[in-house]
Amino acid sequence: MSSTGTPRGPVDSSRVPRYAGPATFARLPRLDEVGRTDVAVVGVPFDSGVSYRPGARFGGNAIREASRLLRPYNPAQDAAPFALAQVADAGDIAVNPFDIGEAVATVEGAADELLATGARLMTLGGDHTIALPLLRAVARRHGPVALLHFDAHLDTWDTYFGAAYTHGTPFRRAVEEGVVDTEALSHVGIRGPLYGRKDLDDDEKMGFGIVTSADVMRRGVDEVTDQLRQRIGDRPLYVSVDIDVLDPAHAPGTGTPEAGGLTSRELLEILRGLAGCRLVSADLVEVAPAYDHAEMTSVAASHTAYELTTLMSRQIADERGADQRTTDQAPPRLIL
Numbered sequence: 001m002s003s004t005g006t007p008r009g010p011v012d013s014s015r016v017p018r019y020a021g022p023a024t025f026a027r028l029p030r031l032d033e034v035g036r037t038d039v040a041v042v043g044v045p046f047d048s049g050v051s052y053r054p055g056a057r058f059g060g061n062a063i064r065e066a067s068r069l070l071r072p073y074n075p076a077q078d079a080a081p082f083a084l085a086q087v088a089d090a091g092d093i094a095v096n097p098f099d100i101g102e103a104v105a106t107v108e109g110a111a112d113e114l115l116a117t118g119a120r121l122m123t124l125g126g127d128h129t130i131a132l133p134l135l136r137a138v139a140r141r142h143g144p145v146a147l148l149h150f151d152a153h154l155d156t157w158d159t160y161f162g163a164a165y166t167h168g169t170p171f172r173r174a175v176e177e178g179v180v181d182t183e184a185l186s187h188v189g190i191r192g193p194l195y196g197r198k199d200l201d202d203d204e205k206m207g208f209g210i211v212t213s214a215d216v217m218r219r220g221v222d223e224v225t226d227q228l229r230q231r232i233g234d235r236p237l238y239v240s241v242d243i244d245v246l247d248p249a250h251a252p253g254t255g256t257p258e259a260g261g262l263t264s265r266e267l268l269e270i271l272r273g274l275a276g277c278r279l280v281s282a283d284l285v286e287v288a289p290a291y292d293h294a295e296m297t298s299v300a301a302s303h304t305a306y307e308l309t310t311l312m313s314r315q316i317a318d319e320r321g322a323d324q325r326t327t328d329q330a331p332p333r334l335i336l
Contacts (some may be wrong), residue, residue, distance in 0.1 A: 007086040008034050009072060018068045023061070024089035025124070026070040026306065028082065031090040038085035038316050039309055040119040042110075043092040046103050047288075049129030049166040053255040059287030059298075060092060060124035062253075063305060066298035074310045076272050081306075081313035087122075090114060100129065100165050108133035115141050115281075120312050122305055125285030127255070128155055128167035131240045132174055138238055138281050139179035145280065146184035146235040147171070148228060150267065151242040152191055152213075152258040156203045167255075167286070175206045182207030184235050186228055188270065189213045189245035192258035213245075213261050221266055225273030232277055239274075239282040239308060241267075243301050251300050253292025264300045271307040279315060282308045 010027040024030060025041040043060030050056065073080045081087065093110040095103035107130050114121060115137055123134055128151075138145055149155070149171060156172040158164075164173065174180045185208045194200065203210070209231060216224050244254040247261035287301045 007083055008088075009082040013071075023064040023068060025064050026067045026082070026087075029088050031088045034086060034088050036086070036117055037088035037090070037119050039087040039122055039312050040090040040114050041087065041122045041124065041305070041309070042090040042114065043124045044095065044107055044126035044130045045092055046095045046097065046107070046125070046130060047127040047255075048097050048100055048103065050127045050255050051160050051166060051168055053288060053291065055288035055290040056125055056127045056255060056286050057097070058289050059126060059285070059301070062287055062289035062292070062295070062298040063124050063284070063301045064089070066295050067302035067306070069299075070302060070306050074306065076268070077275065077307070077310045077314065079310055079314050081310040084317035085313040087309055087313060100163070104129065104133045104165055108136050111137035112140065120279075120316075121281040121283075122309050122312070123281070123283040124305065125283060125287070128170055128240070128242055128285045129165055130285065131283055132165065132170040134281065134283055135170075135174050135179045135238060136177065142236040142280050144179055144181040145238045146232045147174070147180045148186050148188065148232065148237060148239045148274075150188045150240070150245040152189055152244045152261055153242070153256065154187060154190060154194075154199060154203050154208075155242075156206060156208065157199070171208075172206065180238075181235055184231050184233065185209065186211065186231055188224070188228070189216070189262050191260050213247075216262055216266055216270075221269045221273065225270050228270070229274070229277065234278060236278045236280045237274070238280060239271075241282070241284045241304055241308075242286045243284065243297060243304075244286055246300060251297040253288050253290070253297030254286050255288050256286075264303070267300075268303060268307055271304065271311070274311055275314065277311070279308070279311050282312075284308070
């Protein structure tokens with residue numbers, strides 16, 4: 001944030017080519033360059049909780065590289081998110097790759113510190129294990145939160161090989177610990193084979209509602225989004241996006257791909273339909289660039305994070321009484 005209170009925006013791409021310079025998210029300033037931020041984009045390079053293909057530890061930086069092409073005005077939401085609120089790249093949370101318990105504690109502590117400044121988090125994983133410590137930190141600030149979980153998989157299993165903290169277990173732990181509101185839990189994009197009917201029964205007992213990828217296809221984005229909004233209500237909302245919610249045709253670069261997923265267009269439209277919801281923080285996980293082609297997955301992920309960031313920036317501006325439209329709005333100060 002500048003001394004005049006004007007958000008410090010991205011590097012001017014008309015003066016510095018997009019492929020030049022450091023790859024912060026959307027070419028935004030680093031947190032240490034602005035002092036404080038309203039939305040902190042933070043990476044967690046951790047994938048020790050995966051059960052199949054590793055590589056998501058490199059996801060955050062791949063998303064940052066792909067985000068070089070993002071622009072300051074979001075026409076789908078009629079908003080300039082980086083002018084409405086200060087958004088900055090907070091770098092990475094350095095976690096122990098050999099000790100999952102210590103890594104979870106480190107993520108939780110770092111999230112606590114960032115949230116204590118008043119910032120909201122847009123976290124780039126990493127594998128889905130990190131959702132649990134992030135939810136713990138958010139719940140300490142807001143109480144149990146509504147959870148909107150985009151994924152091919154339920155991630156409510158009990159253990160993997162006896163381990164309670166993995167990328168397939170975070171939301172069972174979250175329910176057990178009381179950090180989510182069991183009246184407002186939703187999965188979107190679920191599909192593919194399961195271990196047994198008990199997986200669905202257990203998930204239902206925890207309070208989750210399921211919108212499958214086939215539901216989105218048959219019922220359409222508008223109807224699905226309306227249903228989700230009714231379930232969320234006016235509760236504080238946390239959104240967790242596993243990039244494998246997308247079909248492998250749209251996101252091949254992930255650890256546990258499943259056929260029959262959402263299109264990137266469907267995912268982005270559902271997120272845009274959440275405008276006005278109380279989005280308090282979000283994560284985007286499981287981008288594994290080693291399996292990607294032509295940055296397809298990273299590009300989809302960068303646009304997903306952009307839509308989530310726009311939602312948060314619009315809400316921050318609304319809370320401050322600022323005009324969310326770009327008309328008569330000063331552009332962000334461009335820093336080289």
